[in-house]
Amino acid sequence: MKRITSVVSLFVGLLMVLSLAACGDKSAGSSQEMTLSPAKSAFNNTDVTGLGYARDFALTDHTGKPRTLADYKGKVVVVFFGYTQCPDVCPTTMVEMANVLKEMGPLASKVQVLFVTVDPERDTQELLSKYVPAFDPSFVGLYGDAAATEKVAKEFRVFYQKVPGKTPGSYSMDHTAGSYVFDPEGHIRLFIRHGQGPEPVAHDLKLLLQ
Numbered sequence: 001m002k003r004i005t006s007v008v009s010l011f012v013g014l015l016m017v018l019s020l021a022a023c024g025d026k027s028a029g030s031s032q033e034m035t036l037s038p039a040k041s042a043f044n045n046t047d048v049t050g051l052g053y054a055r056d057f058a059l060t061d062h063t064g065k066p067r068t069l070a071d072y073k074g075k076v077v078v079v080f081f082g083y084t085q086c087p088d089v090c091p092t093t094m095v096e097m098a099n100v101l102k103e104m105g106p107l108a109s110k111v112q113v114l115f116v117t118v119d120p121e122r123d124t125q126e127l128l129s130k131y132v133p134a135f136d137p138s139f140v141g142l143y144g145d146a147a148a149t150e151k152v153a154k155e156f157r158v159f160y161q162k163v164p165g166k167t168p169g170s171y172s173m174d175h176t177a178g179s180y181v182f183d184p185e186g187h188i189r190l191f192i193r194h195g196q197g198p199e200p201v202a203h204d205l206k207l208l209l210q
Contacts, residue, residue, distance in 0.1 A: 042207060043098055044200035045181075046191040053178050054079075054156045054188050059116065059148060062141035063128040074136050075112045076208045077182040078192070081158045083119035083173050084131045089194060090115075093179070094135040101136060103202035108138075110184070110209055116142045117174050118160035120149050156180060183208045 021194060037058045041047045048054075057079075058081075069077065078097060082090035094115065103106040117123035117131045120143055128141030144152065153160055160175040181190035181204070192201055 004152050043190060043195060043204045044196070045204050047189065048068070048180075048191050049187070049189050051188045057116070057142070057155065058150045059142040059144045059152060060125070062125055062132055062143075065089050065124055067140075067142060068189040069182065072112045072114075073180075073186050076184060076205050077186075078111065078113045078179050078205075079116060079156070079182070080114070080179040081116045081118050081153065081156070081160065081175055083117050083175070084123050084127055085119070086173065086175075087178050089175075090137075093177070093194060094132075094139070096195070096201070097139070097179075097199035100201045100205065101138070103198045104205060107206060107209055111205055113139045114142055115139060116152065118149060118153065118158070119173050120144060120146055181205070181208065 057067055058066070061067045080090075080097070081091055082093065084090070094113075097113045101111060101113075104111060113136065115128070117128065123141075123143055125143065128143055132139045134142035143149075152158075158176045160173055163172045163174055165171045177194035179192040179194075180188060181192060183189045190204055192204075
């Protein structure tokens with residue numbers, strides 16, 4: 001079992017490296033094509049059931065309430081790491097997830113989308129409270145200080161890095177583009193690739209709700 005888990009972990013690590021979102025510099029990781037062929041699955045996205053990391057988080061939501069994964073038990077939870085000043089990957093992912101909920105129909109109430117900022121320096125509670133729910137009122141923004149952000153990024157094996165701009169406050173952030181999905185029992189199940197459109201994602205979330 002340890003060997004299977006390590007192989008899965010290695011695969012997901014490679015997948016995420018190939019999925020780096022270069023929000024400020026689109027050349028980072030964008031020229032690489034995914035050539036790995038995962039085993040056939042009922043899911044459209046990568047099945048990471050039994051993954052040995054991405055187990056939990058301890059952050060604050062955009063209303064100021066402390067949150068952990070357990071707060072969302074009973075729902076399928078989608079966790080995406082981004083930042084509010086991202087010009088491309090972050091807003092398109094959030095729009096895509098809003099469209100996923102439309103595809104879900106009545107089951108949308110059983111899905112929780114979480115946006116975790118990798119830019120705590122600029123993404124304040126006030127800013128997150130305006131940005132995240134603008135895509136869908138049910139979406140929740142999560143943040144922590146620099147130490148908490150680093151801790152949760154390490155737990156989820158998420159890459160993020162500041163890219164200097166012309167002025168100190170105009171920097172961008174390179175970061176992992178994919179999302180993690182937990183089943184209603186709080187178990188890690190899927191890694192979602194960026195930019196598929198809503199139908200494949202909605203299909204997988206419906207399977208997790210069966």
